[in-house]
Amino acid sequence: MKNLSRLLFAMLLVLVCSNANAQDKDNPWLINIGTNAVDAYPSGDGAPFSETIFSKYVDVDNWNILPSLSTISVSKYIGDGFSFGVTGSLNKIENWGEDANGDALSVDDLSYYAADGTIKYSIGEALDWKTLEPYLGVGGGYTWIDEVGAGTLNGTLGLNLWFNENIGLTVQSSYKHAFEDYLDTHFQHSIGISIKFGGSDTDGDGIYDKNDACPDVAGLEAFNGCPDTDNDGIEDSKDSCPNEAGLAELNGCPDSDGDGIADKDDKCPTVAGLKALAGCPDADGDGVTDAQDKCPNTAGPAANNGCPWPDTDGDGVLDKDDKCPDVVGSVANNGCPEVTEEVQKTLNEYAKTILFDTGRSTIKTQSESVLKDIISILNEYSTATFTVEGHTDSSGRATTNQKLSESRANAVKDYLVSHGIDTSRLSAVGYGEDKPIDSNKTRKGRANNRRVEINLVK
Known part of the structure; x- marks a missing residue:
């Protein structure tokens, strides 16, 4: 039960840290699940950093491998290639160190639990590598062997192989230096699947800034995060009338009278009219709008307010040209009678x-x-x-x-x-x-x- 409690504590620590900071960049969160191997032969003579430290680094006979889900970590990108992560892991120890002949020492099944925090630096980001991402890490943690625990100082070397923007394979090896004699310094290797997720959402519209074409204004997913204030199906940036629902063919502007002229350009927005007359009607087709036409049902020139020119005296010369509009005259004499x-x-x-x-x-x-x-x-x-x-x-x-x-x-x-x-x-x-x-x-x-x-x- 105590071992289980320690594992739950490690997992709780991971979850707490994963929610300790607000999101602030594209895909800032990374979660890794996989398996780990513990190697209790970092140094042949027991001295830290001795020349034999890597002599059996790849001797898998000394490794303790738990072939199941045995490690989980969550990390958060904090900027400039750095990230901070917390890892919880468990294992079953059957080999711990070696005898005088260099053979692995067998032990009874000892439980292994660890909770570690690591600050990582991405070499791949510094080199602008997209698929391969090597990284270095330094940190510390606490490791329990059969219910006996001690603090460790850790150094980490790892590699992310990204299959796409969000999913990749992570291989990592950590050197864990123990501060107590009762816990041997050792290596812990791991391999697992990493998933990147999350991102900032400045405007709170549920669309991450990396995918949001309007990151500072709440919008709709259909418009890549850009708003449609009047809900007419046309995003505001392409809507000439963003605050009034309108028609697509009029760039989002309304046309109350249905004459094909947007209300904002229509001088007679409530009455269907002609484009040539800025949306105003002309019942008699004389080119004078009905509102300005004193004879709206009879064609006439604009100079006479839309009315036909009269010929008061009936002499065939319109009053506008007739110098004697009230007296019958001749065309040759501008409508005036001629002196015969x-x-x-x-x-x-x-x-x-x-x-x-x-x-x-x-x-x-x-x-x-x-x-x-x-x-x-x-x-x-x-x-x-x-x-x-x-x-x-x-x-x-x-x-x-x-x-x-x-x-x-x-x-x-x-x-x-x-x-x-x-x-x-x-x-x-x-x-x-x-x-x-x-x-x-x-x-x-x-x-x-x-x-x-x-x-x-x-």
Whole structure:
């Protein structure tokens, strides 16, 4: 029972140490299970480190081998190639030392228990060897032979042969120097299967940092440890809208109205629309969004807020181009009525009847009625411009006649302007006696030459 208690103590020590430190690197933990052999012939003369210490190092006749699971160890990587481990082992001793002839001394079946702690240094890691990993170790422990125990100072040489990242074969040999005379210095060899496991998980998502593409943020195994905050099946790093569940074809962004335009880019996210109009609808297809279209069901230009241009006067010239939108006109005259030759003739027939005081530019009152008729005609052609021309006969001096013609032309212009005709539409000029329309040799002819004309400026 006492022997069993010692074994349980060794195993408990292994388990306690295996959980004493937090994980901090990829595969930091290593557990080894196997069998061991105890060789009680480290020195022929009993002196430590004597020249005969390795003389029978490979003489298996002296070895005590327990062909079953008889050793277990757990070690923890602590950085820079160093690791610390604890080993518990048991054996059955039948050979312990040798006689004077060099033959192994047989003993009654003695129990052997040991608990050892070792600091190892990986030569393989220093050389960047991946498959073969030789290592050195130093440590100490306590060994019991048939219930008698003593402390030991241990030196270790071992080799790990890794089959893959996690599983390998470990062969190890330890020299155990005893501090008490009643326990002989001896070798302990072991061979077993080693398994590396564990690792750090900084973000606590259950995925070790070595396999975690986002080691500082908790994530999902499906995304190698990266998060999907909105649970739309698209990891945040590839999700243009990581906080709103969306569609894969829109890089994780939602499309509330189903028009194929992500809400973040859609100016009308609740109403299906066109990509060309940033997701807004255009019912009449005129290129003006319904929200800005004053005639959403009738196509029209954007310049007219989506409404078709009207033609108020029905003259075939749209109001936008019609300089006389309320009066029927011609296309050639930008929608305004044209002054025809007939109108021009009528205008001058009226103008010729304007009477002045003799030798003066004062308009006689009886001419007001005809002037009103002239104003009516000018208003009818509101965009046309005219020249008021004054003419005289050849009676008197030419300079006097010139001044009189100018004065009378300006008198008529001023009258028209004072009665509502825009001054920009009128000009005045006097020709004196230079442009007669009849003979100045007869009274009738001179009467015809004394006249006012109102002519269209073309």
